[in-house]
Amino acid sequence: MTKGLKYIITGLFALIWINGYGQREDAGNYEYDQEVFFGLNENTNGGLIGGASFKMGFRLDDTNFQLFGLDLANVKNPKEVRYTTVLGNSYVFGKSNYLYAIRPYYGREIILFKKAPQQGVQISALAAVGPSIGLISPYIIEYAVSRVETVREQYNPEVHQSRFNILGPGRIFEGLSESEIAFGGNAKAALFFEFGTFKSSAIGLELGYQLEGFTKEIELMPTTENRQFFQSAYFTLYYGFRK
Numbered sequence: 001m002t003k004g005l006k007y008i009i010t011g012l013f014a015l016i017w018i019n020g021y022g023q024r025e026d027a028g029n030y031e032y033d034q035e036v037f038f039g040l041n042e043n044t045n046g047g048l049i050g051g052a053s054f055k056m057g058f059r060l061d062d063t064n065f066q067l068f069g070l071d072l073a074n075v076k077n078p079k080e081v082r083y084t085t086v087l088g089n090s091y092v093f094g095k096s097n098y099l100y101a102i103r104p105y106y107g108r109e110i111i112l113f114k115k116a117p118q119q120g121v122q123i124s125a126l127a128a129v130g131p132s133i134g135l136i137s138p139y140i141i142e143y144a145v146s147r148v149e150t151v152r153e154q155y156n157p158e159v160h161q162s163r164f165n166i167l168g169p170g171r172i173f174e175g176l177s178e179s180e181i182a183f184g185g186n187a188k189a190a191l192f193f194e195f196g197t198f199k200s201s202a203i204g205l206e207l208g209y210q211l212e213g214f215t216k217e218i219e220l221m222p223t224t225e226n227r228q229f230f231q232s233a234y235f236t237l238y239y240g241f242r243k
Contacts (some may be wrong), residue, residue, distance in 0.1 A: 009090075029241075033059045037240030043210065045075050045232040049077065051101075053236050063111040072101040075134075075230055077193030077211075077220040091141060094221045096155045098137040100179075100213065103186045105130030115194070118203060122194040127187075132212050134182035139221070140170025157222050184214035188234075206236040 038054040051073030057065040076099075080092045107128025115122040138154040144165045145151055152170055162165065190208025213229040220226055 006190075008169070013015075032242040035240055035242040037202075037204070037238040039206070039236040039238035041071070041073065041234055041236040043073070043131070043232040043234035045078070045230055046073060047166075050074060050234065055238075055240070057109060063114075065109040065111075065124075067105075067107040067109055067126065069105050069107070069128065070099070071105070073101045073103070075099040075101050075218075075220075077224060077226070079198070079221060079224045083163060085166060085168055087167055091166060091169040093163040093166065094157065094223050095139045096153070096157075096222050097139055097220050098135075098221060099218050100135040100137065101186075102133040102135070103130055105186065109192065124192040124194070125190075126192055126206075126208075127188045127189045129183065132184040132186045132214065134184060134214055135176075135179045136182055137173075137179040138175035139166065140174045142167040142170065159162045182214045182216055182218060184212060186210065186212040201231070201239070204240075205239045206234075206238060208234055210234055 005234050027032050032238030035057040037053075037055050037057075039055075040049055041051040041053055043050040051071060052108040053069065053071045055067055057067050059065055060210050077095070080095060082090050084090055085094050103153045105128040107126055109126040111122065111124045113121075113123040140152055141160065142150055142152050143150045143160050144167055150167060152174075154175065188208050190206050192204055194202050209231070210233075211229070211231050215228075217228045
């Protein structure tokens with residue numbers, strides 16, 4: 001079990017306890033027509049926090065909802081390895097670009113197992129598709145060209161050949177203004193497990209599979225295989241409100 005999974009599961013149980021302790025009096029009629037959820041994501045193409053999610057659901061009938069959502073994710077090459085410099089800074093050697101994916105989507109959710117008020121878990125299946133907008137942002141490093149001179153520039157394997165001369169990464173969001181845009185599409189399928197003891201709000205865990213493709217190959221690491229299509233398994237911890 002990864003550290004990220006441990007933290008999120010711990011947070012999930014903490015939210016369940018707070019949820020149940022604070023608002024048990026709201027657990028009467030469990031029917032609802034709208035829901036809004038906010039979440040944090042971990043996936044096999046990301047780090048500890050792979051991205052953030054937002055989704056809205058609207059009831060169509062007793063078991064069907066339509067979904068509108070937006071996912072924001074930092075997509076990584078699976079061969080990325082972090083190193084620590086003599087200054088204690090952490091960076092990825094061989095990385096030349098970030099890929100930030102913006103994924104609006106539309107989908108449907110079907111309730112497979114309903115929960116009774118104040119007990120149980122509700123299980124739903126969902127599927128969604130939508131466009132993808134990829135921001136390809138330069139990965140900036142600080143590089144020592146001599147004992148007294150350093151430069152801050154995008155990693156280039158033909159120039160920055162020694163990782164021992166790298167002093168660290170650039171500042172947060174440095175190079176974002178130089179980003180290129182790539183267009184594509186995304187699709188996902190998942191199971192959603194909802195916990196809670198009341199109608200007005202809920203917490204849940206979404207476990208699923210994500211497929212994403214762009215109109216061109218995205219160069220994240222020039223010296224390794226780069227991709228046009230990305231797939232990942234993911235889980236998202238959600239907290240939301242219903243009415």
